[in-house]
Amino acid sequence: MRTRRKQPEVPAPGSPWSEIVPGLWMGGHAFAGRTGEPEFAVVRDEFDLVLTLLRLPGHGPDPGVEHHVWPIPDGPLDGTQLAGVIRLARAADDALEDGRRVLVRCYHGYNRSGLVVAHALVLAGHTSDEAIRLIRSRRSPWALHNELFVEYLRAGLPTARLLEELAE
Numbered sequence: 286m287r288t289r290r291k292q293p294e295v296p297a298p299g300s301p302w303s304e305i306v307p308g309l310w311m312g313g314h315a316f317a318g319r320t321g322e323p324e325f326a327v328v329r330d331e332f333d334l335v336l337t338l339l340r341l342p343g344h345g346p347d348p349g350v351e352h353h354v355w356p357i358p359d360g361p362l363d364g365t366q367l368a369g370v371i372r373l374a375r376a377a378d379d380a381l382e383d384g385r386r387v388l389v390r391c392y393h394g395y396n397r398s399g400l401v402v403a404h405a406l407v408l409a410g411h412t413s414d415e416a417i418r419l420i421r422s423r424r425s426p427w428a429l430h431n432e433l434f435v436e437y438l439r440a441g442l443p444t445a446r447l448l449e450e451l452a453e
Contacts, residue, residue, distance in 0.1 A: 295427050298393055301326030303424040306409075308381050311402045311424050313394030314341050326390075333385035336373045338397040359396045359431060364450035371442050374404035381409070394424060396431040403429065403438050413438040 301324075302312025310332065318324035328335055328345035335346045337354045346352050353376060355369040362370070377387045389405075391397035399420050406416035417435060420428045429435055437445040 295393070295395065295430060297323060298395070298425050298427075302388055302390065302394060305402055305420055305423045306381075306406070308384070308386050309377065309402060309405065310386070310388045311394050311398045311420065311428070312388060312390045313392050313398065314339065314344050314390065315392060316394075328388060328390075331386070332388040334376065334380045334387045336377060336387065336389045336398075336401060338373075338389070338391040338401065357397055359391070361433060362437070362449065363453060364446050367437070367442055367446035367449060370401055371404065371446065373401045374408060374442075377401065377405040378408040381405070393427075395428045396434055399424070399429040399431075400434045400437065400442075404442050407438070407441075413441070 297315060297317040298313065299317055301316045302310045304310050312326060315323055315325055325344065330347045330350055332346065332350065334351045337352065338357055340354055340356045353373060355373055357366045357370065373389070377389060380387045389398040389401045403413065403416040403420055406419065407413055411419070417429055417438065
């Protein structure tokens with residue numbers, strides 16, 4: 286489960302973030318602006334909870350906004366990294382149940398954020414395939430193009446975590 290095939294050139298998304306289900310947003314630090322040139326997204330106070338999977342200083346959120354950072358690669362994850370993904374997905378699910386607005390973000394808002402958002406959707410009752418389809422329809426067809434992350438989701442993140450820990 287620890288391999289990742291080479292990916293094609295992936296276009297930047299056309300918006301900084303997209304609402305996947307009411308209150309749950311998925312996005313990134315970079316997107317293609319109106320002219321097609323790269324722009325950087327800076328979160329202010331649009332969300333109650335921001336979950337960040339890539340540390341880039343200066344991208345917000347504003348002071349007072351709850352913010353959790355768990356940097357992970359866009360590639361094979363070990364058991365500890367998967368445990369962090371599971372923890373963030375639970376935080377997103379809990380916040381949604383409390384009526385809070387949540388942003389999960391990585392660089393483009395495709396893979397790492399997709400993994401967390403998909404698992405939050407699974408926790409809310411969706412199947413992994415439903416979650417993947419929903420994310421791709423709302424964010425971009427390029428969302429979750431990392432086949433390894435799709436395999437993790439289809440196996441179930443707790444199972445994937447156990448398998449990775451056994452392999453370590």
